[in-house]
Amino acid sequence: MPRTPRTTILHLVLTLCCILWGQNTPSLASTATAIDEFLGCLSADIPSGLIQTPATPSSYSALLLSTARNLRYILPDTSKPLGIIAATEHAHAQTTVRCGRRHGVRVRVRSGGHDYEGLSYASVHLHNHNEPFAVLDLAALRAIHVDPARAEAWAESGATVGELYYAVGAASRSLGFPAGSCPTMGVGGHLSGGGFGSLARKYGLSADNVLDAVVVDADGRLMNRSSMGEDHFWALRGGGGESFGVVLSWKVRLVPVPETVTVFSIVRSRNQSAIELITKWQEMAPASPQELYLRVLVLNQQANFQALFLGRCGGLYRLMQDHFPELGMTEQDCEEVSWVQSTVFFGFSTTSVPPEQLLNRSSNPSYYLKAKSDHVQEPIPRDVWEIIWTAWLEKPEAALLMLDPYGGVMSSIPPSETPFPHRQGNLYQLQYYSFWYENGTAAAEKRISWVRGLYKEMEPYVSSNPRAVYVNYRDLDLGTNELDGDVTSYEKARVSWGDKYFKGNFKRLAAVKTMVDPHDFFRNEQSIPPLPAAKMIDSI
Incomplete structure (x- = not known):
């Protein structure tokens, strides 16, 4: 592929000024x-x-x-x-x-x-x-090539995370890849936003393990890491899908895992000390050894503690006795499986189905969904959890809370390493899901009101200035883009959602947008806007 020279900041300013002062893109189809x-x-x-x-x-x-x-x-x-x-x-x-x-x-x-x-x-x-x-x-662009000798893989964006897991597991029992729990997610969108999952505390996000990418830019050219330049490559790895071109394939680093890992699922109800356990979990899980990932799903007034441990059952049992004896875990709770089977466990809440289930792309939509999320930086007091449980989780329309621990390697990666800034200082990620099956406005309003009401209730106990959100948990309640002339308004995007998703990385993302898509061709309700000329000049 041809190499393009790195564009200087001054050249970017001149380019942007030309755009604003006289160079026009074709008008939208009307x-x-x-x-x-x-x-x-x-x-x-x-x-x-x-x-x-x-x-x-x-x-x-x-x-x-x-x-x-x-x-x-x-x-x-x-x-x-x-x-x-x-x-x-x-x-x-x-x-x-x-x-x-x-x-x-x-x-x-x-x-x-x-x-x-x-x-x-x-x-x-x-x-x-x-x-x-x-x-x-891109669903038909789903080829995957695994090179176990180099501990690398190429995956096209239309492949699912489950297909990537299956291919890695088929190639080696001692390699894995850090990504999310839902096997039908597309590789393209997942990696574009960061990619959090059960190996994040040990190896970081998916985006932290991307080595190269092939992208179609706004001029229709095929680019790779060498020809696109490091700023563009940086933006692709966590800046959110679509703003910077069409990523067709990804080269990723595979990570070492034991041939045998351990999982468990332990369910506790309120009268089995679920609230006390969640309160304790908030400090224990982020501070535990990075080989342990222990999340909590709160559904149907029960707390389900799900774990992945990169080791055997005996080691996990000793760790839990040392760090979280209150959970009451026994060795009979353990299941020793291969790493790829552990992805089945998190995707389907069981180890009894074969890994081939990861290849099932079936996706006919069967429910309506509204989700919101937060980052928690200080443990939420027990009495607050009591109120949340009584006032919100016992309602008939209540759905799901998901608590995902940070810590480990996540805390050691600088916040500017990739566009994903939510690193040190965060205990865990908190998601609020509302999903329903009934048709009609009344059902939708009731369910959406529940998730929005709970989100508002949590405001005093979560991150602030900004109230931080992971871009892969997109939330249009934060705000949507508006036009400033013929491009997206930078300032309105920054204030409404940009700082919440990206914190201090938002301005750099906008500068990259100016470099690679100055006419703002790739845009949607929350796409990265170009950086205004005055702010480009200020940054020189």
């Missing part, structure tokens, strides 16, 4: 003619069978729903794509970007469809302009 021209442009290089539009409702709907994970964003009043391109080779992604730029159609990118707010396949009336958009679906 007529049926422009849309027809966009689709015609696609058809010149992409087989027609890979392009679905509402003109063929059956096949269009099937493709739209194929990885739509949240029923809230396939309702009739949700803006849907004017076309879906099911790319089967890298050139299809390049063509889609080039045609979109040429004819003024935004391109959204979907790898697994797990964006909490559905932004990879739907729109909530971006900037109140209802911008037309197409979806570039």
Whole structure:
């Protein structure tokens, strides 16, 4: 691939000034003619069978729903794509970007469809302009190549996390990869936002273990780490999906794991001291040896303590006796499994299904979802947990709380190492899920009110200035982008959601956006905006 020279800050300022003072991008498609021209442009290089539009409702709907994970964003009043391109080779992604730029159609990118707010396949009336958009679906780009001798792998963005886990486990019992617990997540979106999971306390996030990437930039060029430059590569590893181009594949570092690891699941109800155990867990789990990951799921008025230990049962039993005897763990609670089987445990809450279940991409959406999240920096007092349990978790509409411990290696990685800044000083991550199956506005309002009400209740006990959020747990309640001229407003994005997701890294992300996508082609309701010229000048 050709190497491009590193752009200087001064050159970026001059470039941005030219954009603001006279250089214009094609206007957004606003007529049926422009849309027809966009689709015609696609058809010149992409087989027609890979392009679905509402003109063929059956096949269009099937493709739209194929990885739509949240029923809230396939309702009739949700803006849907004017076309879906099911790319089967890298050139299809390049063509889609080039045609979109040429004819003024935004391109959204979907790898697994797990964006909490559905932004990879739907729109909530971006900037109140209802911008037309197409979806570039990467599900068919799912090749994985594992090199166990080098402890590396290449994975295309359309592969699922489960498929990557399975491929690594098939290649070696002594290698793993740090990523999340849901096996149907797309590699592309997960790594773009950071990628937190059960190995994070030992090896950091997925993004901390990315070595290279292949991306289609805003001009439709294929770039790798060498040709894109280190700033662009930095932004891809945790800056959120889609803002900086279309990442087609990732080279990742595999990490050593024991051939046998240990898991357990211990459930405690309120009358079995669940509240006291959660209170103790808050200090114990983040401070425990980094070989232990112990999370808590609170559901149906029960607390489920789920563990992964990088070692045998005997070692885990001794560790728990030393650090958390109150839980009452016994050696009979242990299950010794391979690392890949432990990913089955966290994905399906059992070890009884075979690893092949990780390959199941089935995804027909079956529920509605609203989620919010926080970071906790000081232990929440027991009496507060009593109030939370009584006032919120015992309500009929209550759903799920998930407490994920930080500490370990997570605390030793500098907050500017990648765009993900939530490192030292955080005890754990707290997620609030509301999911429901009933149709209708009344059911939605009741469930969403529950999660928003609990989120408000927790405000005094979580991080502040900003109230920090992990970008992969996207939350449009924080705010959505607005236009400043023909690009996204930097200041409005920073104040509403940017600082909460990225803290001090937001300005650098915006500077990278200016460098790689100054016309703001890749944008959605919470995409990174370009940095205004005055702020670029101030940074020289």
